[in-house]
Amino acid sequence: MQQETTQIDPKKIKALPILIALLLSGFIGMFSETALNVALSDLMQLLSITPATAQWLTTGYLLTLGMLVPVSGMLLQWFTTRQLFVTSLAFSILGTLIAALAPSFEMLLTARVVQAVGTGLLLPLMFNTILIIFPAEKRGAAMGMIGLVIMVAPAIGPTIAGLLIENLSWHWIFWLALPFLIISLVCGILFMQNVTKITKPKIDALSILLSSAGFGGIVFGFSSAGEAAGWSSPKVIISIIIGVVSLALFGIRQKYMKQPMINLRAFKFPMFSMGVLMVFLCMMVILSSMLILPMYLIRGQGYTAFKAGLILLPGGIINGIMSPIMGRLFDKYGPKWLVIPGLAIVSVTLWFFSSISATSTIAFIIVLHSTLMIGVSMVFMPAQTNGINQLPRELYPDGTAIMNTLQQVAGAIGTALAVSIMAAGQKSYMSGITNPEDPSHMLAAFTQGVQGAFLFAMTIGIVGFIIAFFIKRVIVQHQK
Template identity: 85%
Template sequence: MQGTSEINNKQLKVLPILISLLLSGFIGMFSETALNVALSDLMQILSITPATAQWLTTGYLLTLGILVPVSGLLLQWFTTRQLFITSLCFSILGTILAALAPSFEVLLLARVVQAIGTGLLLPLMFNTILVIFPAEKRGAAMGMIGLVIMVAPAIGPTVAGLLIENLSWHWIFWLALPVLIIALICGILFMQNVTKITKPKIDALSIVLSSIGFGGIVFGFSSAGESEGWGSQKVIIAIIVGAVSLILFGIRQMMMKQPMINLRAFRFPMFSVGVLMVFLCMMIILSSMLILPMYLITGLGYTAFKAGLLLLPGGIINGIMSPIMGRLFDKYGPKWLAIPGLIIVTVAMWFFSSISVTSTNAFIIVLHSTLMIGVSMIFMPSQTNGINQLPRELYPDGTAIMNTLQQVAGAIGTALAVSVMAAGQKSYLRGVTNPEDPANLLPAFTHGVQGAFIFGMCVAIVGLICSFFIKRVKVEHQK
């Protein structure tokens, strides 16, 4: 067996490895948000309802929710090169399928195949960064990943809007394909094996419980946020079955000598705080990134391209700030970034809760940019500090836990935000004399959107309270 973790870091071609990971990560995140902007066009072109169209996002999240927990096991069974090349092959296959898709069913299949590629890539990316960079340089490296993960979703809507107006939605995928192929070639040429293959025993029951648990939670919350509503039998059953399966999964992992995901990682307090901060941060990011474009397009009547342009500065600023925050984290630790960051996010959400049809473009751009600066101060420092506390052998488990809970946070955050928005609309219409009057629909929608941002502000306040418990980790278990 190859003791690949024993490779001296001086022998590693760090830059080519990093470029391969960043290219593939960038395009994975780009196609995710770019397609979201195209959903309204897809509903008309493919003659599908909004609830059906949302399955293009839900199916993607669901696949990630099922696959990412297994990634900790896969990282210990297969080499870095094997996993990287496999993930790129799935991404390329899914992208080609999507670009050629003649129907909704084929496009949904393509999204699932793409999600398999992303589900393999995300944990691999974080785990590889942890292994090839020493702890004192890890913040800057994670900041580079933050740049990619934030800039790609930021430019996705703008590029998609431009492509939809001038070509067709298929070009979202044709544009992504060459970048994926270049990333694959870089990986074949330069990717090195950096992890040790231990081949732990595979426990089928753990995989089943994990898949039902995370899959059920993601499916239940996503369905509630789309059209089913919280009272739906399907939603209630999915969430209950998911929650029970997760409890059984957790109990089983704690009893096993070689668990599928080593939940003993939660015994490290800063890891637990880091997981909670990342979870809350993802709820804020993904819920606001759903509600804000929805209001710009549906409420203010902007085109997808114009809405994307308004959100572009914030995304680019966030990307630029990520490496800067990484270096500041290496120098000062997480506390003096996370606390001010959460104050900034809370204030931005409070201002967003006053958004209306009279809000200017400048107001939206400045607020969104401020929100993105705050997010860059929270996300990467909390994540890196948490994983830094883990011993090296728990890195695969730590990255699997972080990445899995990000998908779950996305599903929960968006579902709750949409539910709050819908409830706000209904309560407004109950208070008017003629709820059927079309003149009342836009004020009702605005009232609902404002409520969704107040929900985001409440999540940020919870995060702010948690941030006071974060402490800088002194890394002594590896050099």
């Protein structure tokens, strides 16, 4: 029998200060994430690492999230909102400090893992808290505000990172973030309220082990495929098999437990399952595109990190502006008339991106990137909010844990597939060349690889577009 140890009085919850504390910390987390993507090309040279090795700064982060976030549903029921918030910020601050001081790739990767622990605690806490403190009819607007803040951070991240790299060093990406994280922590200590119910479900060590092996194995396997060994590597095959088998056993165990670590009954709600699938596909598109595009601007077109950041700035700002608008439109009209046209825009834009070349103009890239970001804003938040709205309140922690975990897995799979498709395209081109050392051939090979990666992202977009025709608006019965 679960005992409630924290009783919530909805009238005493001050939603705005809580929202500000969460958004400020989320903003800095996203800023650090995307700012580092623009620095990858410089890091490859400075630290003498290959693109596949540099990819681990992203996939190592995602691997940690993929293993930690499934446990978050249980953590939300074991610890108070304040405890989790302060702990998440402490890890984020520690990771950022280690990264700022890092002299080597190994130290930087360690810092990314520590940062990921902070993010892994913060993301489910943020979404679960929003679900509790805002009634269903206002959730679209609240999630839109999250979208505004979380999308503006990736927009300005590459530009500021480029400026810092040109004038100082990549370490300053983290030195800049550090004081804002400390301010976030102070805001949380002053304003954060305990809004969740502490039920302290039984901790099942086997479930945690199976979950970690499952999600970790899949993320590690797909990420390793981007390395030179490729998909035929025993490491890749064994990791993915271990991941799939562990997840299957995890699912079976959860089904028969009285108090499951993640209540998979959430998947009995069709629009939640639909929302999870749409978010999964969307994350594959976003993260694969956002890894490949900055890399191409710097390596393929010869732009500086700062200029590449400026090119990506308008699209990110437009996405941020569109998020609250889409939130209000979702509250008014539901998801269907946003998600279907949104995925159509995404698919068509990625088709245009698949023709990108060294002669593509800055204006062409800015327009395409901005259009892609508009399409993404029409899909991500409406599908996510509509799905979680169908869940009964007691399944909110499980729903947010599932949604956030699969986002990380999708990101890892998307980036790994994109990198391996890009590498295969380069290899295919070079195999027919008599003089592979010629720089013009190397550029042409890289361009062909990038075009293939965008065609892959377009295929994912088309799959999502077809599925979107089955989405229906959820009429919320379980009001607060």
